[in-house]
Amino acid sequence: MTDHWIIAEGLVKRFGNTMAVSGVDLKVRPGTVLGMLGPNGSGKTTTVRMLATLLKPDAGHAAVGGYDIRTQPHQVRQLIGLTGQYASVDEKLTGRENLVLIGRLLGLSRSMAKQRATELLAQFQLEDAAHKAAKAYSGGMRRRLDLAASLVGRPGILFLDEPTTGLDPRARLNLWTLIHELVRQGTTVLLTTQYLEEADHLADDIIVIDRGRVIASGTPDQLKARVGAQTLAVKAGREVDLPAIIELISELVSGAAEVEGLQVSAPAASPDLLPAVVRRLDAAGIVPAELMLRGPSLDDVFLSLTGRHAEADSDAETTREPPR
Amino acid sequence: MNAPEPSPLPAHVSLASGLQQTFTLAWRTLLQIRHNPWELGDFSIQPILFLLLFLFVFGGAIAGSTEDYLHFMLPGVIVMNMMFVTVYVGHGLNTDLTKGVFDRLRALPIARWAPLAGRILADLVKQAWSILLLLAVGFLLGFRLGTSISALLLMSLLVLTMALAVSWVMVLVGVISRDPEHVQLFGFTALFPITFVSNVFVPVDTMPGWLTLAVSLNPVSSLADASRGLLTGGPVLQPALWSLGWALAITVVFAPLSLRALNRRLGRS
Known part of the structure; x- marks a missing residue:
């Protein structure tokens, strides 16, 4: 088709x-x-x-x-x-009732609708909250119930x-x-x-x-x-380790390391950088407090594609409230 | 669950399925009451309070005795309470619209009219409950039916018919209000003068001349008169015809207005 x-x-x-x-x-x-x-x-x-x-x-x-x-x-x-x-779901009904309601609306028999609700509550880890009104759900539970619905x-x-x-x-x-x-x-x-x-x-x-x-x-x-490199960041566990970390990273990325507090970061152009850093840290006997590879954010994408930061166009957004 | 079915999917909802969906959605509205018992109190305790309050505070002054007054006012209180209960249609619809439940329902393969019909059907059940409750309390307080059971049923039917008509006004209020609180504000602000500038609590002949016209034109008055006739005896035909005429006029004006406003709101978000 x-x-x-x-x-x-x-x-x-x-x-x-x-x-x-x-x-x-x-x-x-x-x-x-x-x-x-x-x-x-x-x-x-x-x-x-x-x-x-x-x-x-x-x-x-x-x-x-x-x-x-x-x-x-x-x-x-x-x-x-x-x-x-x-x-969204009906806040005044329980999670279970919401799912049964939709099953019934879709033409399932009473017992089929109940059975499907039971399955979904289990699949979405909502069994404990099944008999609570949806308005008492946490944000995460609420989204899981929305998805289940x-x-x-x-x-x-x-x-x-x-x-x-x-x-x-x-x-x-x-x-x-x-x-x-x-x-x-x-x-x-x-x-x-x-x-x-x-x-x-x-x-x-x-x-x-x-x-x-x-x-x-x-x-x-x-x-x-298209957007560009990831960023490698290493946070020193102790201040005394900081100079060694700066030196080691500067060597690997040929000098472009940035230091902020105890954190050293550098653009990670090659995928080999992270394992290389880990090996060098290990060899030097340094245990970092944090070690991460941060990808570009939506803001980075926007900046590179449009030259603008990703900000909301306030009047174009459609919310659930109609503009008046 | 992968491929769309090779055989074509049905293009429409059958009438039977649509009715089934309407009943399911009405059931959902009534189920809400189970978890929010205060709502039951709203349309159960409030009318009883009104009844008792007016009966014992004003009864003696207006009619000479509470017993006479009870026979005058009970039919009117039933009508007044019907007007107030219609606000639930607007309140519930607005809640569904603002919370996103309406969109969830519209994205399901169900009859387009089922969500609204379910809401109105549930309201009629609440209305029937309120009438029953007021009659029961009335009988406990000494009200005696001057006519027959079939006249009582006819009265209930007439009141429910008007409830259906006024529901369309409340659908409009529910659609144009920003949030549920505004529905209550608009709804009750409009209903208070309409219900009190009527013959629900006081006979028309005690009022100044200029007010008489407004009171006798008020659909609440005709419906209260018709209900009185059907419960305690007296003229029925003329006020009943006026009531039905009003119900028809309100429906003809407000049903299209409400549906248009609803479609406009849905197309705008």
Whole structure:
């Protein structure tokens, strides 16, 4: 039927005089994850809402699972799951009731809906909170419940709109693992995020979106290569080690080390740098307090692609509150 | 779970499925009450308080005795309470819109009208409960049915019909309000004058002439009159026809307005 499960060509959406999305093209291959990377207000959410049939595009067309989002929205809805800042659960119901509700709405029998809820609660580590009202959930639990709610119908295509924004690192890692597992089972995912790290971790392909347009696309590695080197940082455990660390790193990167407090950092142009540093530190008998390789951030990507920092376009953002 | 089914997916929701989804969503709204018992208190205790308060504070002054007054006011209090309970439609709808539940539902392959229909159906259940409760308390306080059980059922049906019509006004309030608190503010601010400038608590002939016109034109008055006739005896046909006419007019005006406002709000975010 089609080589791509999500295809969009020239999608446009205007809100009043604001162009929220001005001609977005994208393609997602079956069983892969496309990461849509961009700052607040760049049009990510509006694009996802159009693809998920919640908004009608002003121009362009798109197909999800081979069905036209404009003329066959009901078929599209049978194939997709949606988790976003806006597509949310009923706070007054328990986690379990929320899942049963959606199962019933999807036409499952009472017992099937209960069984599916039990499965999902187990899969998303929510069994202990199953009988608590969703408003009592922590941020991480809430996102897991949102994600579980979008999976009741076992959709083959999943839209994840900033699934980890506002979560602490542990909850984020936890959610990443769950998303990985879904992809491993064959789910096709369109993910929006503000974090390059997240797109890098989860996505097979990335598009960078800015002011409603796609400004770059490629694999995470291609994109990072375009942006530039990673940064190596070593933090000394003791102050006495600092001079030796500076000397050692300066030698390896030919002089470009930067020192800030107890931390020494340098651009890591070659992948050999990290093991070389570890070997040299070990040989010198130095145990560092921290040793890390930091990738470029969304801000670095933006700076290199647009010459601007990644800041929110305040008026282009579509929040769940309509502008008035 | 990988490929879209080779056979084409259905393009529409059947009417039977749509109704099933409506019942499920109504069940969800009623389930909320189980976890928020104060909500039950809102539409159970409040009308009883109104009933008791007006009965014992004003009863003697207005009608000479509380027993006479009870027979005058109980039908009116049922109508007044119906008006207030409709605010839940707007409040609940607005909560769903602002919290994102509405979008979650719209992304599911369910009938487009099911979320709204489910909300209104749940409201009718709350309405029926309130009527039942007020009648029960009324009978405990000494109210005697002057007509028949079928007249009582007819009264309930008439009140529910008006509730359905006024729900459309509250859908509009729910859609145009920024948050649930504003729904309550707008809703009650509009409802207080409408319900009190009526013959719910005081007979029209005790009011100044200029007010009489407003009171007798008020749909709350016609509905209270019709309810009185159906519960205690007296003229029914004329006020009942007025009530039905009002219900029809309100629906014809507000249903399209509400749906248009809802679609506009959904297309804007």
